[in-house]
Amino acid sequence: MKLIKKQIPFAIVFVFGMLTLVSYYVPHPKSVAFLDTVSQWENIVSSFAFLLGLFSLFYTHYAKIKKKGDGWGYSLFVFVGFLAVVVPAIVSHGRQMSGSEMTPLGWSFRYIYNTLLATMFAVLAFYIVSTAYRSFRIKSVQAMVLFVAALILILGRVPIGEILWGKALGWTGHSLSGLMNWIVDVPSVAGKRGIMIGIAVGAVVTSLKIVFGIERQYLGKD
Amino acid sequence: MLKKTLELLFNIDRRWLFLLLALSIFIPIVRPLGLPNKNISADVRHVYEKMNSLPPGSFILLSLDYDPSTRPELHPQAMALVRQAFERNLRVGVVTFIPGSTGLIDEVFSTLSKQYNKVYGKDYVIFPYEPNIVAVLTQMASNLYGIYDKDKYGNEAASLPVMKGITNYKDMGLVVDVTGTSSIDIWVQYAGDKYNVPLAAGVTAISQPSYGPYLQTGQLKGLIGGMKGAADYETLLNAPGKGTSGIDALNLAHILVVVLIVFSNLGLFLVKYL
Numbered sequence: 127m128k129l130i131k132k133q134i135p136f137a138i139v140f141v142f143g144m145l146t147l148v149s150y151y152v153p154h155p156k157s158v159a160f161l162d163t164v165s166q167w168e169n170i171v172s173s174f175a176f177l178l179g180l181f182s183l184f185y186t187h188y189a190k191i192k193k194k195g196d197g198w199g200y201s202l203f204v205f206v207g208f209l210a211v212v213v214p215a216i217v218s219h220g221r222q223m224s225g226s227e228m229t230p231l232g233w234s235f236r237y238i239y240n241t242l243l244a245t246m247f248a249v250l251a252f253y254i255v256s257t258a259y260r261s262f263r264i265k266s267v268q269a270m271v272l273f274v275a276a277l278i279l280i281l282g283r284v285p286i287g288e289i290l291w292g293k294a295l296g297w298t299g300h301s302l303s304g305l306m307n308w309i310v311d312v313p314s315v316a317g318k319r320g321i322m323i324g325i326a327v328g329a330v331v332t333s334l335k336i337v338f339g340i341e342r343q344y345l346g347k348d
Numbered sequence: 349m350l351k352k353t354l355e356l357l358f359n360i361d362r363r364w365l366f367l368l369l370a371l372s373i374f375i376p377i378v379r380p381l382g383l384p385n386k387n388i389s390a391d392v393r394h395v396y397e398k399m400n401s402l403p404p405g406s407f408i409l410l411s412l413d414y415d416p417s418t419r420p421e422l423h424p425q426a427m428a429l430v431r432q433a434f435e436r437n438l439r440v441g442v443v444t445f446i447p448g449s450t451g452l453i454d455e456v457f458s459t460l461s462k463q464y465n466k467v468y469g470k471d472y473v474i475f476p477y478e479p480n481i482v483a484v485l486t487q488m489a490s491n492l493y494g495i496y497d498k499d500k501y502g503n504e505a506a507s508l509p510v511m512k513g514i515t516n517y518k519d520m521g522l523v524v525d526v527t528g529t530s531s532i533d534i535w536v537q538y539a540g541d542k543y544n545v546p547l548a549a550g551v552t553a554i555s556q557p558s559y560g561p562y563l564q565t566g567q568l569k570g571l572i573g574g575m576k577g578a579a580d581y582e583t584l585l586n587a588p589g590k591g592t593s594g595i596d597a598l599n600l601a602h603i604l605v606v607v608l609i610v611f612s613n614l615g616l617f618l619v620k621y622l
Contacts, residue, residue: 158490161487161490162490165482165483166495168480221501239451241416247418251601255368255601255604263613283574286600286602311564314557
């Protein structure tokens with residue numbers, strides 16, 4: 127049992143991990159061909175992951191409906207939403223337009239998917255405004271610095287900001303876009319670059335730990 | 349008296365603020381203010397100039413990875429890029445790694461292909477959605493037909509006139525990733541850096557500052573950021589679209605946020621010391 131659950135998966139990870147790593151740096155036709163094949167496999171496996179996710183989603187919501195758990199009515203919409211997209215997709219053979227005519231899939235995309243996603247994202251704007259009014263409290267020097275930087279960036283992103291700045295603070299000789307660019311190009315980039323380097327080093331270490339079998343959590347508990 | 353009024357204002361029903369925001373967005377859409385967009389971002393200009401420097405017939409690859417949630421910012425960017433490509437007679441290939449973007453891609457090309465008399469298969473091609481971006485970008489480095497053997501409509505991709513002479517990144521004049529995700533990092537790592545592919549991008553305003561390091565090192569040739577970026581691009585093209593018309597609403601909504609923050613902090617200060 128240990129052979130199937132632990133040793134074979136570890137051997138697969140080690141062999142493919144090492145080969146892929148080496149192939150990245152070796153531009154030999156064989157390593158290129160290997161990378162091509164592995165990429166195709168990876169793409170196919172990713173597609174199966176969708177199927178697995180779908181079954182898992184359906185099972186969870188089906189169980190909730192069966193038990194009539196909290197908010198079970200919302201779970202019904204998982205199935206309604208699924209059918210509202212998948213049935214038109216099958217009927218329309220995956221095409222959203224047929225000549226200049228909109229197919230059922232096109233209709234479902236434009237009037238269900240498009241509308242729902244756009245609405246969900248648009249609602250965020252209202253929360254941001256409400257939060258801006260209630261939560262952006264300047265209680266310390268750090269909060270003040272954050273506010274000034276945010277103010278410059280918010281105003282710098284829109285033409286009216288430059289107009290207002292010109293009228294109020296044009297006498298300083300500094301333009302709003304100049305200040306905004308400095309914030310973005312110097313302190314912001316410095317911070318972001320530090321984060322990127324940290325993430326990259328962390329990713330390399332984690333990958334090596336997985337390839338060499340030091341990190342084995344992905345194999346499961348037993 | 350003032351203290352009481354301020355305290356009352358702090359307990360205002362949030363729906364009044366929602367109404368204010370809704371008005372600040374709706375009014376300029378119904379009655380545009382027409383404020384001039386004079387400050388064109390240098391990063392946007394670089395994308396525009398890079399596209400303009402390509403000789404007619406060059407192949408550009410657009411990775412359009414956005415869905416309706418980021419449509420207001422990214423769709424005008426995609427429209428402007430395709431418009432410029434068609435105006436300059438560039439060949440356009442489109443890939444996507446977001447399933448929700450397929451309908452938006454259709455919308456871009458069904459509108460602009462008619463306007464510029466462009467023919468599918470000859471002037472542009474749309475490849476189907478693929479789920480794994482890393483695998484696809486790795487594969488495209490050697491032979492893109494290994495992944496995209498067929499186009500979105502099931503035609504043999506290699507036999508399409510638009511794909512003549514195109515095998516991998518080396519044959520492409522420019523790759524532009526218009527995205528609401530973090531796919532730019534992957535494009536930089538797996539295509540731009542390794543194969544020296546000229547890469548540019550279009551992103552939402554909120555993620556724009558994150559890409560400063562790539563711009564400074566030249567890993568990105570240019571960047572279009574948010575609706576302002578789209579408006580800048582439309583200004584450069586002299587073709588006002590949704591980016592330009594949305595900028596007024598953006599103006600007022602941004603000002604409203606700033607005013608609310610300043611007002612609430614001033615109020616808090618007064619309440620504390622009155």
